[in-house]
Amino acid sequence: MPGTASPLRDVEGTIFDLDQTAIHDGPGVRMNVYLKGCPLRCIWCHSPESQSFRPEVVWYEAKCTRCGQCVPACPEGVRSFDVVDEDAAARCRLCGACVSVCPSGALEIKGQQTTAGELLDEALRLKPFFRRTGGGVTLTGGEPTAQPEFSLAVAGLCGEAGIHMAMETCGFVEWRVLSRLTKVVDLFLFDVKHVAAGLHQQYTGVSNRRILSNLRRLAETGADVIARVPLIPSMNDDAETVGAMGRRIMELGVLRVSLLPFNPATRGKYSWLRRHAPIAGATQQSLEHVAMLQQIVADEGLEVVPP
Ligand code: SF4
Ligand code: SF4
Incomplete structure (x- = not known):
């Protein structure tokens, strides 16, 4: 709370954006905190400005x-x-x-340094909106688990203040870090990008072994988890691949999934960094195609929830 002397208030982190009126990445109106830095290098990354840990x-x-x-x-x-x-x-x-x-x-x-206390104060200012809409704070990025002490501090302070905490994660993190976060995060939005090990490595730069293991362990704790599949044209958005992902997600013990259509508009961000945009010709999937994929994962027994 403002004015209290919790040492968590002073924990510093690096963020690159703050959206106080987000209506995605969790229920209700949310304050989305975008943490800088990610251990993955997805070739379709929609926020390349998030990748580097430094400003x-x-x-x-x-x-x-x-x-x-x-x-x-x-x-x-x-x-x-x-x-x-x-x-x-x-x-x-x-x-x-x-x-x-x-x-x-x-x-x-x-990219700017901030403290968990500054973010808590901002969240408290927005708390009436959160209460009215069932919203809260979402840590996203970048990869929140890659700044573990900062994420733990923000989530811990917001939790103490009665504010709902969601966290998006790529899942590529040591289990002991994720395990600590289960104590302070109310909802995990957990990315599943591909279940084929070789393709996951090729598309993201890392193995999916630890990611899928973490998803299973997270589900076993009883944490509230939504698996999120970013649909990438010609890479993981065909019926067979999405069906396989749905089956694997169910096997791992997660019951809810969101399918995220590709967003070509974010390609312009590569020009911010004077970098070539990858997968330049890719376009957003049609509503019919996304609906067909949603039906496939629903047939696997998963509840389909909006992004
Ligand atoms: S690009 Fe050059 S001038 Fe600009 S901040 Fe970096 S070092 Fe300084
Ligand atoms: S060319 Fe001129 S307007 Fe463009 S970024 Fe450089 S200083 Fe700014």
Whole structure:
């Protein structure tokens, strides 16, 4: 609570966004906290600005007048009008010179330090909306479990204040971390991206073994869990693959699933980082196709819930 002296209030974390009126990622109106950094590199990632654990400069193409002032202003030679490679981006020392010199507001440093106490105070301000709508706070990202002490602190403080806590996770985390989070998180939104081990490795950069094991262990604790499947065109959105995912999710002891249609609009975010957008030609699945996939997982015995 504001004014109380819980040491959890001082726990620091890095976030890249805060949405106080979200209507997804959990029930009711929510305050979504976007934590920076993720151990996965999904080739369809819809928030590439979340991947790096450190803050980074983003560029808004629509605001840029191509005046060129930011290019010589950068002491590290990072800024250019071309795609920026990883080596160049790594040289950025976040001095902010490019942001200061830009006359158009086209540059911004994404990623800021905050404390669990500051987020609690914001959540308490919104608590009447949460109460009226059955909402609360959702930790998302990026990957919340990759900043475990911060996530535990935010969830612990909000829980003490009677605020519903949801957390989205890719599940790629040591069980001992997830286990601690079960004590303070009311609802887990747990991503299942593919059940075929080789394809999961190819698409995300990591094995799904630990992820599926964690999902099973989470279900065994009795935690409230919704499995979430991001539908990626030609990668996991065919009937056979979704059916296999539905069966596996049921076998692991989870009873609810959300299917998330692909969102091509987020591709523009790759230009923020001057990176090439992956799977450039992919489009959103039709409503009919998503409905057909929902029926398939429902036939497997799962309850289908909205994203
Ligand atoms: S923040 Fe500094 S180092 Fe980074 S791109 Fe801008 S001017 Fe260059
Ligand atoms: S200073 Fe700003 S407006 Fe000018 S080129 Fe750089 S980003 Fe674009």
